[in-house]
Amino acid sequence: MNSESQTSGNPGSLNVKAHHLTLYHNDGDLVVSAPNGVGGSTFYRIHRFMLSIHSYVFRDMFTLPPAADGSIETYDGVPIVHLPDSAEDMDGLLNVLYDPSRILFNKYDPCAPAKISGVLKLARKYDFTNLRLRTIEHYIQAWPSTLHEWDLLEQTIGVWRPDPDNDDEIEFLDAVFPEPGAAIRLARECDIPQILPSAFYHLSRLLQQDDWNIHHDWNDPDNDTYALSNGRRTARWDLLCLEDYRCLARGREKMDEFMLSLSKRTFRVGVKCNDAVKAKCAANCEQLINQMRQRSRESRDVLAAMLYCESLPGSLEADAELCHRCCFAFTFGLSRKRKELWEKIPEMFNLPSRQSE
Numbered sequence: 096m097n098s099e100s101q102t103s104g105n106p107g108s109l110n111v112k113a114h115h116l117t118l119y120h121n122d123g124d125l126v127v128s129a130p131n132g133v134g135g136s137t138f139y140r141i142h143r144f145m146l147s148i149h150s151y152v153f154r155d156m157f158t159l160p161p162a163a164d165g166s167i168e169t170y171d172g173v174p175i176v177h178l179p180d181s182a183e184d185m186d187g188l189l190n191v192l193y194d195p196s197r198i199l200f201n202k203y204d205p206c207a208p209a210k211i212s213g214v215l216k217l218a219r220k221y222d223f224t225n226l227r228l229r230t231i232e233h234y235i236q237a238w239p240s241t242l243h244e245w246d247l248l249e250q251t252i253g254v255w256r257p258d259p260d261n262d263d264e265i266e267f268l269d270a271v272f273p274e275p276g277a278a279i280r281l282a283r284e285c286d287i288p289q290i291l292p293s294a295f296y297h298l299s300r301l302l303q304q305d306d307w308n309i310h311h312d313w314n315d316p317d318n319d320t321y322a323l324s325n326g327r328r329t330a331r332w333d334l335l336c337l338e339d340y341r342c343l344a345r346g347r348e349k350m351d352e353f354m355l356s357l358s359k360r361t362f363r364v365g366v367k368c369n370d371a372v373k374a375k376c377a378a379n380c381e382q383l384i385n386q387m388r389q390r391s392r393e394s395r396d397v398l399a400a401m402l403y404c405e406s407l408p409g410s411l412e413a414d415a416e417l418c419h420r421c422c423f424a425f426t427f428g429l430s431r432k433r434k435e436l437w438e439k440i441p442e443m444f445n446l447p448s449r450q451s452e
């Protein structure tokens with residue numbers, strides 16, 4: 096978000112002092128200045144109580160005695176505080192303080208991390224405890240913490256279609272649902288570890304060529320609007336650090352190992368059925384597992400491949416290709432292994448557990 100400001104100095108000068116367009120209240124009793132990123136400062140005229148009722152840090156600051164010589168720096172007739180934080184971040188924080196409805200941002204918005212990172216960084220620095228917790232509570236719903244929530248979100252994504260009445264712009268699924276690169280960066284910078292497992296799992300399904308910066312830049316020659324309109328998902332790969340790439344590589348390896356470890360013995364197929372069908376059950380079970388591995392390789396989505404294969408034994412049983420006991424054992428066992436995989440994602444990607452915060 097760009098700082099909305101109007102200049103009060105020479106617009107051509109780098110050292111411009113600018114009053115914020117909407118956050119310079121004439122009846123405010125405090126001016127806060129913040130560097131605007133182009134060599135100048137943005138000035139906010141606000142009300143002290145707005146800061147002190149939400150932040151212990153500001154409350155304490157306002158109770159400090161004046162300097163030894165009794166002097167207080169003023170601007171426009173009221174005390175001024177120069178903060179080192181960027182005007183962009185300050186905009187985010189003050190906008191939410193003055194208009195709490197802004198905290199109800201669209202949690203699925205792939206650009207949500209960019210919109211809330213300033214708020215979260217300053218909220219942590221200046222101890223706006225409740226504001227920080229409410230913002231995090233709202234945002235983390237975009238990244239499921241249980242397998243059931245994951246499946247529900249995947250179903251929602253699966254049935255999403257562009258609004259047919261929207262003639263103004265083309266809507267892409269990728270611009271509607273969460274994007275993992277910015278989410279992981281936000282989680283690392285603003286201490287939201289609980290979203291990392293889902294975000295990393297989703298990232299592991301994507302290819303590096305599916306880059307947000309390329310596919311959402313209509314001027315980029317590699318931009319592929321056709322792929323986006325067919326539901327392609329992308330990531331902001333440039334926001335990941337070396338450690339993130341290590342976690343990703345490790346997670347992918349561990350999931351491959353997990354898939355390779357599955358066999359008919361895992362599901363106890365061909366154990367309790369009678370001798371007449373034992374061999375057929377075992378062979379069909381191996382075939383199901385191979386089908387699952389192939390689907391997992393092609394989609395890079397182990398959870399989806401396992402879910403798909405949970406529905407297959409029923410039709411095999413109906414065609415007398417699998418006995419009832421083996422059908423039940425495979426379906427039940429696969430569901431159990433899928434849950435196990437979900438629980439192991441933090442460990443596989445070398446991430447904090449979902450419970451930590």
Ligand SMILES: [Zn+2]
Nearest residue numbers: 368376418421
């Ligand atoms: Zn059997």
